[in-house]
Amino acid sequence: MSSGLKILELTFDELRKVLHARYGKGIYHARAVYREVFQNGIQDLKNTADFSNSRNFARVITSDLEINAGELIETKKENGTTKFITRLQDGHEIESVVIPMATHNTICVSSQVGCRFGCKFCQTGQMGFSRNLTTEEIIGQVYSAKFKLNLTARNVVFMGMGEPFDNFDNVIQAVRVLNDQRGFNVALRYITISTVGEISAIQKLASLGMKRLRLSISLNASNDHVRARIMPSQRISSMRNLQHALIDYSFSEKETFFITYILIQNINDTFEDAIELAEYVKPIPSKINIIPYNPRSASPFESPSEEKVLQFCNWLAECGVFVRKRNPKGQDVMAACGQLGKIKES
Ligand code: SF4
Incomplete structure:
Protein backbone atom coordinates (compact mmCIF):
# COMPACT_ATOMS: atom_id res chain seq x y z
CA MET A 1 0.00 0.00 0.00
CA ILE A 67 2.10 14.21 9.26
CA ASN A 68 3.60 17.25 7.59
CA ALA A 69 3.30 19.93 10.24
CA GLY A 70 6.41 21.65 8.87
CA GLU A 71 9.70 22.38 10.56
CA LEU A 72 9.76 24.68 13.58
CA ILE A 73 12.65 27.01 12.81
CA GLU A 74 12.22 29.77 15.35
CA THR A 75 10.40 30.35 18.62
CA LYS A 76 10.24 33.73 20.36
CA LYS A 77 8.74 34.36 23.78
CA GLU A 78 7.66 37.70 25.15
CA ASN A 79 5.59 38.27 28.29
CA GLY A 80 4.24 34.74 28.11
CA THR A 81 3.30 35.03 24.44
CA THR A 82 5.01 32.54 22.14
CA LYS A 83 5.45 33.29 18.46
CA PHE A 84 6.75 30.48 16.29
CA ILE A 85 7.84 30.25 12.68
CA THR A 86 7.25 27.11 10.65
CA ARG A 87 9.10 26.29 7.44
CA LEU A 88 6.81 24.43 5.06
CA GLN A 89 7.91 21.67 2.73
CA ASP A 90 8.32 24.08 -0.21
CA GLY A 91 10.46 26.44 1.89
CA HIS A 92 7.82 29.10 2.60
CA GLU A 93 7.62 30.29 6.19
CA ILE A 94 4.52 31.05 8.21
CA GLU A 95 4.00 32.50 11.67
CA SER A 96 1.71 31.51 14.50
CA VAL A 97 1.26 32.87 18.02
CA VAL A 98 0.16 31.25 21.28
CA ILE A 99 -1.24 33.80 23.70
CA PRO A 100 -1.88 33.00 27.35
CA MET A 101 -5.26 34.30 28.55
CA ALA A 102 -6.52 34.24 32.15
CA THR A 103 -7.80 30.66 32.03
CA HIS A 104 -6.52 29.16 28.78
CA ASN A 105 -4.29 29.60 25.76
CA THR A 106 -5.37 31.02 22.42
CA ILE A 107 -3.52 30.11 19.26
CA CYS A 108 -3.51 32.49 16.31
CA VAL A 109 -2.96 30.56 13.07
CA SER A 110 -2.10 31.57 9.52
CA SER A 111 -4.23 30.55 6.56
CA GLN A 112 -2.09 31.76 3.63
CA VAL A 113 1.51 32.58 2.78
CA GLY A 114 1.12 36.35 2.41
CA CYS A 115 -2.16 37.93 1.36
CA ARG A 116 -3.52 39.46 -1.82
CA PHE A 117 -5.62 42.17 -0.14
CA GLY A 118 -2.74 44.54 0.58
CA CYS A 119 -4.30 46.44 3.50
CA LYS A 120 -2.02 49.39 4.19
CA PHE A 121 -1.83 48.95 7.97
CA CYS A 122 -1.04 45.24 7.82
CA GLN A 123 2.36 43.61 7.82
CA THR A 124 1.18 40.55 5.89
CA GLY A 125 -0.50 42.76 3.33
CA GLN A 126 2.90 44.13 2.29
CA MET A 127 4.28 40.66 1.52
CA GLY A 128 2.13 40.01 -1.52
CA PHE A 129 0.49 36.65 -2.01
CA SER A 130 2.34 33.37 -2.47
CA ARG A 131 -0.19 30.62 -1.91
CA ASN A 132 -2.97 29.17 0.19
CA LEU A 133 -2.11 26.84 3.05
CA THR A 134 -3.43 23.31 2.87
CA THR A 135 -5.69 22.07 5.64
CA GLU A 136 -2.75 19.99 6.85
CA GLU A 137 -0.54 23.08 7.10
CA ILE A 138 -3.22 24.95 9.05
CA ILE A 139 -3.85 22.08 11.45
CA GLY A 140 -0.09 21.51 11.60
CA GLN A 141 0.29 24.81 13.47
CA VAL A 142 -2.02 23.61 16.27
CA TYR A 143 -0.33 20.20 16.22
CA SER A 144 3.16 21.74 16.53
CA ALA A 145 2.09 24.04 19.37
CA LYS A 146 0.60 21.12 21.28
CA PHE A 147 3.17 18.41 20.70
CA LYS A 148 6.40 20.26 19.92
CA LEU A 149 6.00 23.29 22.21
CA ASN A 150 3.73 21.68 24.78
CA LEU A 151 1.21 24.53 24.41
CA THR A 152 -2.35 23.32 24.24
CA ALA A 153 -4.88 25.95 23.20
CA ARG A 154 -8.56 26.09 24.04
CA ASN A 155 -9.24 28.82 21.48
CA VAL A 156 -8.16 28.99 17.86
CA VAL A 157 -8.31 32.28 15.96
CA PHE A 158 -7.67 32.65 12.23
CA MET A 159 -5.93 36.01 12.59
CA GLY A 160 -2.46 35.12 11.42
CA MET A 161 -1.11 35.58 7.92
CA GLY A 162 -3.72 35.72 5.18
CA GLU A 163 -7.42 36.33 4.62
CA PRO A 164 -9.09 33.09 5.76
CA PHE A 165 -12.09 33.41 3.43
CA ASP A 166 -9.73 33.70 0.47
CA ASN A 167 -8.83 30.08 1.29
CA PHE A 168 -12.38 29.12 2.18
CA ASP A 169 -12.46 25.36 1.60
CA ASN A 170 -9.18 24.55 3.36
CA VAL A 171 -10.04 26.82 6.29
CA ILE A 172 -13.50 25.33 6.73
CA GLN A 173 -12.10 21.79 6.55
CA ALA A 174 -9.55 22.85 9.20
CA VAL A 175 -12.44 24.09 11.37
CA ARG A 176 -14.12 20.68 10.99
CA VAL A 177 -10.95 18.86 11.98
CA LEU A 178 -10.32 21.17 14.96
CA ASN A 179 -13.90 20.72 16.10
CA ASP A 180 -13.87 16.90 15.93
CA GLN A 181 -14.61 15.58 19.40
CA ARG A 182 -12.34 12.60 18.92
CA GLY A 183 -9.41 14.80 18.01
CA PHE A 184 -8.52 18.32 19.15
CA ASN A 185 -12.11 18.85 20.26
CA VAL A 186 -12.15 22.65 19.95
CA ALA A 187 -15.75 23.86 20.35
CA LEU A 188 -17.00 26.05 17.48
CA ARG A 189 -17.64 28.91 19.91
CA TYR A 190 -13.90 28.87 20.63
CA ILE A 191 -12.95 29.19 16.97
CA THR A 192 -12.88 32.69 15.42
CA ILE A 193 -12.36 33.57 11.80
CA SER A 194 -11.15 37.11 11.26
CA THR A 195 -12.04 38.43 7.84
CA VAL A 196 -12.42 41.56 5.78
CA GLY A 197 -15.90 40.19 5.13
CA GLU A 198 -16.32 38.98 1.57
CA ILE A 199 -20.06 38.79 1.01
CA SER A 200 -20.09 35.55 -0.98
CA ALA A 201 -18.00 33.79 1.68
CA ILE A 202 -20.30 34.99 4.48
CA GLN A 203 -23.29 33.66 2.54
CA LYS A 204 -21.53 30.37 1.84
CA LEU A 205 -20.68 30.00 5.51
CA ALA A 206 -24.30 30.63 6.47
CA SER A 207 -25.35 27.78 4.15
CA LEU A 208 -23.06 25.36 6.04
CA GLY A 209 -24.92 25.87 9.30
CA MET A 210 -21.79 25.96 11.49
CA LYS A 211 -23.64 27.48 14.37
CA ARG A 212 -21.56 29.24 16.99
CA LEU A 213 -18.44 29.58 14.85
CA ARG A 214 -17.34 33.15 15.62
CA LEU A 215 -16.71 35.78 12.99
CA SER A 216 -14.60 38.84 13.54
CA ILE A 217 -14.94 41.51 10.88
CA SER A 218 -11.88 43.60 10.17
CA LEU A 219 -13.74 46.87 9.43
CA ASN A 220 -11.36 49.70 10.37
CA ALA A 221 -13.43 52.47 8.82
CA SER A 222 -16.73 54.23 9.19
CA ASN A 223 -17.35 54.69 5.46
CA ASP A 224 -16.24 53.35 2.08
CA HIS A 225 -14.03 56.32 1.36
CA VAL A 226 -11.81 55.75 4.40
CA ARG A 227 -11.96 51.97 3.99
CA ALA A 228 -10.77 52.16 0.39
CA ARG A 229 -7.88 54.35 1.47
CA ILE A 230 -6.50 51.81 3.96
CA MET A 231 -7.94 48.58 2.45
CA PRO A 232 -7.54 49.25 -1.27
CA SER A 233 -8.36 45.82 -2.72
CA GLN A 234 -11.05 45.86 -5.42
CA ARG A 235 -12.43 42.74 -3.78
CA ILE A 236 -13.48 44.62 -0.65
CA SER A 237 -17.24 45.01 -0.92
CA SER A 238 -19.16 48.14 -0.06
CA MET A 239 -19.87 48.62 3.62
CA ARG A 240 -23.59 48.76 2.93
CA ASN A 241 -23.57 45.35 1.26
CA LEU A 242 -21.39 44.00 4.05
CA GLN A 243 -23.82 45.33 6.63
CA HIS A 244 -26.75 43.58 4.91
CA ALA A 245 -24.81 40.31 4.68
CA LEU A 246 -23.97 40.45 8.39
CA ILE A 247 -27.57 41.20 9.36
CA ASP A 248 -28.79 38.27 7.22
CA TYR A 249 -26.15 35.99 8.72
CA SER A 250 -27.06 37.00 12.26
CA PHE A 251 -30.72 36.18 11.57
CA SER A 252 -29.91 32.69 10.36
CA GLU A 253 -27.10 31.85 12.80
CA LYS A 254 -28.22 33.98 15.79
CA GLU A 255 -24.65 35.11 16.11
CA THR A 256 -22.93 38.19 17.49
CA PHE A 257 -19.94 39.49 15.57
CA PHE A 258 -16.75 41.07 16.72
CA ILE A 259 -15.97 44.18 14.73
CA THR A 260 -12.32 45.13 14.81
CA TYR A 261 -11.41 48.74 14.24
CA ILE A 262 -7.75 49.63 14.14
CA LEU A 263 -7.60 53.25 15.21
CA ILE A 264 -5.06 55.16 13.12
CA GLN A 265 -4.04 58.73 13.85
CA ASN A 266 -5.57 61.26 11.45
CA ILE A 267 -7.09 58.52 9.32
CA ASN A 268 -10.18 57.18 11.10
CA ASP A 269 -10.14 58.78 14.56
CA THR A 270 -12.46 61.81 14.44
CA PHE A 271 -15.73 62.44 16.27
CA GLU A 272 -17.53 62.16 12.91
CA ASP A 273 -15.91 58.74 12.36
CA ALA A 274 -17.19 57.57 15.76
CA ILE A 275 -20.74 58.76 15.08
CA GLU A 276 -20.79 57.24 11.60
CA LEU A 277 -19.35 53.97 12.90
CA ALA A 278 -21.93 53.80 15.70
CA GLU A 279 -24.75 54.32 13.18
CA TYR A 280 -23.26 51.63 10.94
CA VAL A 281 -22.96 48.93 13.59
CA LYS A 282 -26.26 49.59 15.38
CA PRO A 283 -28.32 47.14 13.25
CA ILE A 284 -25.60 44.48 13.49
CA PRO A 285 -25.46 42.37 16.67
CA SER A 286 -21.85 43.12 17.47
CA LYS A 287 -19.14 44.14 19.86
CA ILE A 288 -16.49 46.58 18.70
CA ASN A 289 -12.85 46.08 19.55
CA ILE A 290 -10.85 49.29 19.20
CA ILE A 291 -7.20 48.51 18.62
CA PRO A 292 -4.67 51.34 18.69
CA TYR A 293 -2.60 51.04 15.51
CA ASN A 294 0.81 49.54 16.13
CA PRO A 295 3.00 50.77 13.24
CA ARG A 296 4.41 48.03 11.04
CA SER A 297 7.85 48.45 9.51
CA ALA A 298 8.02 51.42 7.07
CA SER A 299 4.48 52.36 8.01
CA PRO A 300 2.86 55.42 6.44
CA PHE A 301 0.63 55.80 9.52
CA GLU A 302 1.10 56.65 13.17
CA SER A 303 -0.39 55.40 16.41
CA PRO A 304 -3.07 57.49 18.07
CA SER A 305 -2.37 58.85 21.54
CA GLU A 306 -3.78 56.99 24.54
CA GLU A 307 -6.01 60.00 25.20
CA LYS A 308 -7.42 59.85 21.66
CA VAL A 309 -8.12 56.13 21.94
CA LEU A 310 -10.07 56.58 25.17
CA GLN A 311 -11.93 59.55 23.73
CA PHE A 312 -12.92 57.55 20.63
CA CYS A 313 -14.14 54.66 22.81
CA ASN A 314 -16.16 57.10 24.92
CA TRP A 315 -17.81 58.65 21.87
CA LEU A 316 -18.92 55.17 20.77
CA ALA A 317 -20.07 54.18 24.24
CA GLU A 318 -22.14 57.37 24.49
CA CYS A 319 -23.90 56.27 21.30
CA GLY A 320 -24.91 53.04 23.05
CA VAL A 321 -22.42 50.80 21.26
CA PHE A 322 -20.70 47.91 23.09
CA VAL A 323 -17.04 48.85 22.78
CA ARG A 324 -13.78 47.60 24.24
CA LYS A 325 -10.29 48.97 23.92
CA ARG A 326 -7.78 46.24 23.20
CA ASN A 327 -4.11 46.55 23.89
CA PRO A 328 -2.04 45.67 20.82
CA LYS A 329 0.71 44.10 22.90
CA GLY A 330 0.93 40.85 24.85
CA GLN A 331 -2.22 38.84 24.99
CA ASP A 332 -4.05 41.12 22.63
CA VAL A 333 -1.28 41.00 20.06
CA MET A 334 -3.75 39.84 17.43
CA ALA A 335 -5.44 42.78 15.82
CA ALA A 336 -7.04 42.23 12.46
CA CYS A 337 -6.28 39.24 10.34
CA GLY A 338 -2.63 39.21 9.38
CA GLN A 339 -0.50 41.37 11.60
CA LEU A 340 2.25 38.82 11.11
CA GLY A 341 4.86 38.13 8.52
CA LYS A 342 8.23 39.16 7.25
CA ILE A 343 8.65 41.47 4.29
CA LYS A 344 11.38 40.43 1.89
CA GLU A 345 14.35 42.82 1.86
CA SER A 346 14.68 44.40 -1.56
S1 SF4 B 1 -5.63 42.77 7.18
FE1 SF4 B 1 -6.15 40.67 6.54
S2 SF4 B 1 -6.98 40.91 4.47
FE2 SF4 B 1 -5.87 42.80 4.93
S3 SF4 B 1 -3.80 42.46 4.07
FE3 SF4 B 1 -3.77 41.85 6.25
S4 SF4 B 1 -4.16 39.66 6.21
FE4 SF4 B 1 -4.79 40.46 4.24
Whole structure:
Protein backbone atom coordinates (compact mmCIF):
# COMPACT_ATOMS: atom_id res chain seq x y z
CA MET A 1 0.00 0.00 0.00
CA SER A 2 1.39 3.39 -0.87
CA SER A 3 2.02 5.97 1.80
CA GLY A 4 0.30 9.33 1.92
CA LEU A 5 -2.45 9.16 4.50
CA LYS A 6 -2.55 12.84 5.45
CA ILE A 7 -4.40 12.40 8.70
CA LEU A 8 -4.20 16.06 9.76
CA GLU A 9 -6.64 16.85 6.94
CA LEU A 10 -9.23 14.34 8.05
CA THR A 11 -12.12 14.33 10.48
CA PHE A 12 -12.63 11.13 12.42
CA ASP A 13 -15.44 10.05 10.14
CA GLU A 14 -13.31 10.62 7.06
CA LEU A 15 -10.46 8.59 8.56
CA ARG A 16 -12.88 5.79 9.43
CA LYS A 17 -13.99 5.59 5.80
CA VAL A 18 -10.41 5.63 4.52
CA LEU A 19 -9.33 2.85 6.89
CA HIS A 20 -12.28 0.77 5.82
CA ALA A 21 -11.71 1.34 2.10
CA ARG A 22 -7.92 0.94 2.18
CA TYR A 23 -7.36 -1.73 4.80
CA GLY A 24 -10.77 -3.19 5.58
CA LYS A 25 -10.46 -1.96 9.17
CA GLY A 26 -13.38 -0.81 11.32
CA ILE A 27 -14.20 1.75 13.93
CA TYR A 28 -12.01 0.27 16.68
CA HIS A 29 -8.82 0.92 14.75
CA ALA A 30 -10.05 4.28 13.46
CA ARG A 31 -10.66 5.43 17.03
CA ALA A 32 -7.25 4.24 18.16
CA VAL A 33 -5.37 5.87 15.25
CA TYR A 34 -7.22 9.17 15.59
CA ARG A 35 -6.77 9.30 19.36
CA GLU A 36 -3.05 8.52 19.25
CA VAL A 37 -2.35 11.15 16.60
CA PHE A 38 -4.58 14.01 17.77
CA GLN A 39 -4.67 13.48 21.51
CA ASN A 40 -1.27 11.94 22.21
CA GLY A 41 0.85 13.13 19.29
CA ILE A 42 1.99 9.58 18.54
CA GLN A 43 2.70 8.67 14.95
CA ASP A 44 4.46 5.36 15.55
CA LEU A 45 1.64 3.01 16.50
CA LYS A 46 3.67 -0.22 16.57
CA ASN A 47 4.06 -0.35 20.32
CA THR A 48 0.74 1.07 21.44
CA ALA A 49 -1.62 -1.10 23.48
CA ASP A 50 -4.55 -0.81 21.07
CA PHE A 51 -2.52 -2.55 18.38
CA SER A 52 -1.13 -5.41 20.52
CA ASN A 53 -3.24 -7.88 18.51
CA SER A 54 -2.64 -6.30 15.14
CA ARG A 55 1.06 -5.55 14.91
CA ASN A 56 1.13 -6.03 11.15
CA PHE A 57 -1.54 -3.41 10.62
CA ALA A 58 0.26 -1.13 13.09
CA ARG A 59 3.40 -1.40 10.94
CA VAL A 60 1.49 -0.65 7.73
CA ILE A 61 -0.49 2.29 9.09
CA THR A 62 2.61 3.75 10.78
CA SER A 63 4.46 3.77 7.48
CA ASP A 64 1.44 5.14 5.60
CA LEU A 65 0.61 7.99 7.99
CA GLU A 66 1.91 11.35 6.81
CA ILE A 67 2.10 14.21 9.26
CA ASN A 68 3.60 17.25 7.59
CA ALA A 69 3.30 19.93 10.24
CA GLY A 70 6.41 21.65 8.87
CA GLU A 71 9.70 22.38 10.56
CA LEU A 72 9.76 24.68 13.58
CA ILE A 73 12.65 27.01 12.81
CA GLU A 74 12.22 29.77 15.35
CA THR A 75 10.40 30.35 18.62
CA LYS A 76 10.24 33.73 20.36
CA LYS A 77 8.74 34.36 23.78
CA GLU A 78 7.66 37.70 25.15
CA ASN A 79 5.59 38.27 28.29
CA GLY A 80 4.24 34.74 28.11
CA THR A 81 3.30 35.03 24.44
CA THR A 82 5.01 32.54 22.14
CA LYS A 83 5.45 33.29 18.46
CA PHE A 84 6.75 30.48 16.29
CA ILE A 85 7.84 30.25 12.68
CA THR A 86 7.25 27.11 10.65
CA ARG A 87 9.10 26.29 7.44
CA LEU A 88 6.81 24.43 5.06
CA GLN A 89 7.91 21.67 2.73
CA ASP A 90 8.32 24.08 -0.21
CA GLY A 91 10.46 26.44 1.89
CA HIS A 92 7.82 29.10 2.60
CA GLU A 93 7.62 30.29 6.19
CA ILE A 94 4.52 31.05 8.21
CA GLU A 95 4.00 32.50 11.67
CA SER A 96 1.71 31.51 14.50
CA VAL A 97 1.26 32.87 18.02
CA VAL A 98 0.16 31.25 21.28
CA ILE A 99 -1.24 33.80 23.70
CA PRO A 100 -1.88 33.00 27.35
CA MET A 101 -5.26 34.30 28.55
CA ALA A 102 -6.52 34.24 32.15
CA THR A 103 -7.80 30.66 32.03
CA HIS A 104 -6.52 29.16 28.78
CA ASN A 105 -4.29 29.60 25.76
CA THR A 106 -5.37 31.02 22.42
CA ILE A 107 -3.52 30.11 19.26
CA CYS A 108 -3.51 32.49 16.31
CA VAL A 109 -2.96 30.56 13.07
CA SER A 110 -2.10 31.57 9.52
CA SER A 111 -4.23 30.55 6.56
CA GLN A 112 -2.09 31.76 3.63
CA VAL A 113 1.51 32.58 2.78
CA GLY A 114 1.12 36.35 2.41
CA CYS A 115 -2.16 37.93 1.36
CA ARG A 116 -3.52 39.46 -1.82
CA PHE A 117 -5.62 42.17 -0.14
CA GLY A 118 -2.74 44.54 0.58
CA CYS A 119 -4.30 46.44 3.50
CA LYS A 120 -2.02 49.39 4.19
CA PHE A 121 -1.83 48.95 7.97
CA CYS A 122 -1.04 45.24 7.82
CA GLN A 123 2.36 43.61 7.82
CA THR A 124 1.18 40.55 5.89
CA GLY A 125 -0.50 42.76 3.33
CA GLN A 126 2.90 44.13 2.29
CA MET A 127 4.28 40.66 1.52
CA GLY A 128 2.13 40.01 -1.52
CA PHE A 129 0.49 36.65 -2.01
CA SER A 130 2.34 33.37 -2.47
CA ARG A 131 -0.19 30.62 -1.91
CA ASN A 132 -2.97 29.17 0.19
CA LEU A 133 -2.11 26.84 3.05
CA THR A 134 -3.43 23.31 2.87
CA THR A 135 -5.69 22.07 5.64
CA GLU A 136 -2.75 19.99 6.85
CA GLU A 137 -0.54 23.08 7.10
CA ILE A 138 -3.22 24.95 9.05
CA ILE A 139 -3.85 22.08 11.45
CA GLY A 140 -0.09 21.51 11.60
CA GLN A 141 0.29 24.81 13.47
CA VAL A 142 -2.02 23.61 16.27
CA TYR A 143 -0.33 20.20 16.22
CA SER A 144 3.16 21.74 16.53
CA ALA A 145 2.09 24.04 19.37
CA LYS A 146 0.60 21.12 21.28
CA PHE A 147 3.17 18.41 20.70
CA LYS A 148 6.40 20.26 19.92
CA LEU A 149 6.00 23.29 22.21
CA ASN A 150 3.73 21.68 24.78
CA LEU A 151 1.21 24.53 24.41
CA THR A 152 -2.35 23.32 24.24
CA ALA A 153 -4.88 25.95 23.20
CA ARG A 154 -8.56 26.09 24.04
CA ASN A 155 -9.24 28.82 21.48
CA VAL A 156 -8.16 28.99 17.86
CA VAL A 157 -8.31 32.28 15.96
CA PHE A 158 -7.67 32.65 12.23
CA MET A 159 -5.93 36.01 12.59
CA GLY A 160 -2.46 35.12 11.42
CA MET A 161 -1.11 35.58 7.92
CA GLY A 162 -3.72 35.72 5.18
CA GLU A 163 -7.42 36.33 4.62
CA PRO A 164 -9.09 33.09 5.76
CA PHE A 165 -12.09 33.41 3.43
CA ASP A 166 -9.73 33.70 0.47
CA ASN A 167 -8.83 30.08 1.29
CA PHE A 168 -12.38 29.12 2.18
CA ASP A 169 -12.46 25.36 1.60
CA ASN A 170 -9.18 24.55 3.36
CA VAL A 171 -10.04 26.82 6.29
CA ILE A 172 -13.50 25.33 6.73
CA GLN A 173 -12.10 21.79 6.55
CA ALA A 174 -9.55 22.85 9.20
CA VAL A 175 -12.44 24.09 11.37
CA ARG A 176 -14.12 20.68 10.99
CA VAL A 177 -10.95 18.86 11.98
CA LEU A 178 -10.32 21.17 14.96
CA ASN A 179 -13.90 20.72 16.10
CA ASP A 180 -13.87 16.90 15.93
CA GLN A 181 -14.61 15.58 19.40
CA ARG A 182 -12.34 12.60 18.92
CA GLY A 183 -9.41 14.80 18.01
CA PHE A 184 -8.52 18.32 19.15
CA ASN A 185 -12.11 18.85 20.26
CA VAL A 186 -12.15 22.65 19.95
CA ALA A 187 -15.75 23.86 20.35
CA LEU A 188 -17.00 26.05 17.48
CA ARG A 189 -17.64 28.91 19.91
CA TYR A 190 -13.90 28.87 20.63
CA ILE A 191 -12.95 29.19 16.97
CA THR A 192 -12.88 32.69 15.42
CA ILE A 193 -12.36 33.57 11.80
CA SER A 194 -11.15 37.11 11.26
CA THR A 195 -12.04 38.43 7.84
CA VAL A 196 -12.42 41.56 5.78
CA GLY A 197 -15.90 40.19 5.13
CA GLU A 198 -16.32 38.98 1.57
CA ILE A 199 -20.06 38.79 1.01
CA SER A 200 -20.09 35.55 -0.98
CA ALA A 201 -18.00 33.79 1.68
CA ILE A 202 -20.30 34.99 4.48
CA GLN A 203 -23.29 33.66 2.54
CA LYS A 204 -21.53 30.37 1.84
CA LEU A 205 -20.68 30.00 5.51
CA ALA A 206 -24.30 30.63 6.47
CA SER A 207 -25.35 27.78 4.15
CA LEU A 208 -23.06 25.36 6.04
CA GLY A 209 -24.92 25.87 9.30
CA MET A 210 -21.79 25.96 11.49
CA LYS A 211 -23.64 27.48 14.37
CA ARG A 212 -21.56 29.24 16.99
CA LEU A 213 -18.44 29.58 14.85
CA ARG A 214 -17.34 33.15 15.62
CA LEU A 215 -16.71 35.78 12.99
CA SER A 216 -14.60 38.84 13.54
CA ILE A 217 -14.94 41.51 10.88
CA SER A 218 -11.88 43.60 10.17
CA LEU A 219 -13.74 46.87 9.43
CA ASN A 220 -11.36 49.70 10.37
CA ALA A 221 -13.43 52.47 8.82
CA SER A 222 -16.73 54.23 9.19
CA ASN A 223 -17.35 54.69 5.46
CA ASP A 224 -16.24 53.35 2.08
CA HIS A 225 -14.03 56.32 1.36
CA VAL A 226 -11.81 55.75 4.40
CA ARG A 227 -11.96 51.97 3.99
CA ALA A 228 -10.77 52.16 0.39
CA ARG A 229 -7.88 54.35 1.47
CA ILE A 230 -6.50 51.81 3.96
CA MET A 231 -7.94 48.58 2.45
CA PRO A 232 -7.54 49.25 -1.27
CA SER A 233 -8.36 45.82 -2.72
CA GLN A 234 -11.05 45.86 -5.42
CA ARG A 235 -12.43 42.74 -3.78
CA ILE A 236 -13.48 44.62 -0.65
CA SER A 237 -17.24 45.01 -0.92
CA SER A 238 -19.16 48.14 -0.06
CA MET A 239 -19.87 48.62 3.62
CA ARG A 240 -23.59 48.76 2.93
CA ASN A 241 -23.57 45.35 1.26
CA LEU A 242 -21.39 44.00 4.05
CA GLN A 243 -23.82 45.33 6.63
CA HIS A 244 -26.75 43.58 4.91
CA ALA A 245 -24.81 40.31 4.68
CA LEU A 246 -23.97 40.45 8.39
CA ILE A 247 -27.57 41.20 9.36
CA ASP A 248 -28.79 38.27 7.22
CA TYR A 249 -26.15 35.99 8.72
CA SER A 250 -27.06 37.00 12.26
CA PHE A 251 -30.72 36.18 11.57
CA SER A 252 -29.91 32.69 10.36
CA GLU A 253 -27.10 31.85 12.80
CA LYS A 254 -28.22 33.98 15.79
CA GLU A 255 -24.65 35.11 16.11
CA THR A 256 -22.93 38.19 17.49
CA PHE A 257 -19.94 39.49 15.57
CA PHE A 258 -16.75 41.07 16.72
CA ILE A 259 -15.97 44.18 14.73
CA THR A 260 -12.32 45.13 14.81
CA TYR A 261 -11.41 48.74 14.24
CA ILE A 262 -7.75 49.63 14.14
CA LEU A 263 -7.60 53.25 15.21
CA ILE A 264 -5.06 55.16 13.12
CA GLN A 265 -4.04 58.73 13.85
CA ASN A 266 -5.57 61.26 11.45
CA ILE A 267 -7.09 58.52 9.32
CA ASN A 268 -10.18 57.18 11.10
CA ASP A 269 -10.14 58.78 14.56
CA THR A 270 -12.46 61.81 14.44
CA PHE A 271 -15.73 62.44 16.27
CA GLU A 272 -17.53 62.16 12.91
CA ASP A 273 -15.91 58.74 12.36
CA ALA A 274 -17.19 57.57 15.76
CA ILE A 275 -20.74 58.76 15.08
CA GLU A 276 -20.79 57.24 11.60
CA LEU A 277 -19.35 53.97 12.90
CA ALA A 278 -21.93 53.80 15.70
CA GLU A 279 -24.75 54.32 13.18
CA TYR A 280 -23.26 51.63 10.94
CA VAL A 281 -22.96 48.93 13.59
CA LYS A 282 -26.26 49.59 15.38
CA PRO A 283 -28.32 47.14 13.25
CA ILE A 284 -25.60 44.48 13.49
CA PRO A 285 -25.46 42.37 16.67
CA SER A 286 -21.85 43.12 17.47
CA LYS A 287 -19.14 44.14 19.86
CA ILE A 288 -16.49 46.58 18.70
CA ASN A 289 -12.85 46.08 19.55
CA ILE A 290 -10.85 49.29 19.20
CA ILE A 291 -7.20 48.51 18.62
CA PRO A 292 -4.67 51.34 18.69
CA TYR A 293 -2.60 51.04 15.51
CA ASN A 294 0.81 49.54 16.13
CA PRO A 295 3.00 50.77 13.24
CA ARG A 296 4.41 48.03 11.04
CA SER A 297 7.85 48.45 9.51
CA ALA A 298 8.02 51.42 7.07
CA SER A 299 4.48 52.36 8.01
CA PRO A 300 2.86 55.42 6.44
CA PHE A 301 0.63 55.80 9.52
CA GLU A 302 1.10 56.65 13.17
CA SER A 303 -0.39 55.40 16.41
CA PRO A 304 -3.07 57.49 18.07
CA SER A 305 -2.37 58.85 21.54
CA GLU A 306 -3.78 56.99 24.54
CA GLU A 307 -6.01 60.00 25.20
CA LYS A 308 -7.42 59.85 21.66
CA VAL A 309 -8.12 56.13 21.94
CA LEU A 310 -10.07 56.58 25.17
CA GLN A 311 -11.93 59.55 23.73
CA PHE A 312 -12.92 57.55 20.63
CA CYS A 313 -14.14 54.66 22.81
CA ASN A 314 -16.16 57.10 24.92
CA TRP A 315 -17.81 58.65 21.87
CA LEU A 316 -18.92 55.17 20.77
CA ALA A 317 -20.07 54.18 24.24
CA GLU A 318 -22.14 57.37 24.49
CA CYS A 319 -23.90 56.27 21.30
CA GLY A 320 -24.91 53.04 23.05
CA VAL A 321 -22.42 50.80 21.26
CA PHE A 322 -20.70 47.91 23.09
CA VAL A 323 -17.04 48.85 22.78
CA ARG A 324 -13.78 47.60 24.24
CA LYS A 325 -10.29 48.97 23.92
CA ARG A 326 -7.78 46.24 23.20
CA ASN A 327 -4.11 46.55 23.89
CA PRO A 328 -2.04 45.67 20.82
CA LYS A 329 0.71 44.10 22.90
CA GLY A 330 0.93 40.85 24.85
CA GLN A 331 -2.22 38.84 24.99
CA ASP A 332 -4.05 41.12 22.63
CA VAL A 333 -1.28 41.00 20.06
CA MET A 334 -3.75 39.84 17.43
CA ALA A 335 -5.44 42.78 15.82
CA ALA A 336 -7.04 42.23 12.46
CA CYS A 337 -6.28 39.24 10.34
CA GLY A 338 -2.63 39.21 9.38
CA GLN A 339 -0.50 41.37 11.60
CA LEU A 340 2.25 38.82 11.11
CA GLY A 341 4.86 38.13 8.52
CA LYS A 342 8.23 39.16 7.25
CA ILE A 343 8.65 41.47 4.29
CA LYS A 344 11.38 40.43 1.89
CA GLU A 345 14.35 42.82 1.86
CA SER A 346 14.68 44.40 -1.56
S1 SF4 B 1 -5.63 42.77 7.18
FE1 SF4 B 1 -6.15 40.67 6.54
S2 SF4 B 1 -6.98 40.91 4.47
FE2 SF4 B 1 -5.87 42.80 4.93
S3 SF4 B 1 -3.80 42.46 4.07
FE3 SF4 B 1 -3.77 41.85 6.25
S4 SF4 B 1 -4.16 39.66 6.21
FE4 SF4 B 1 -4.79 40.46 4.24
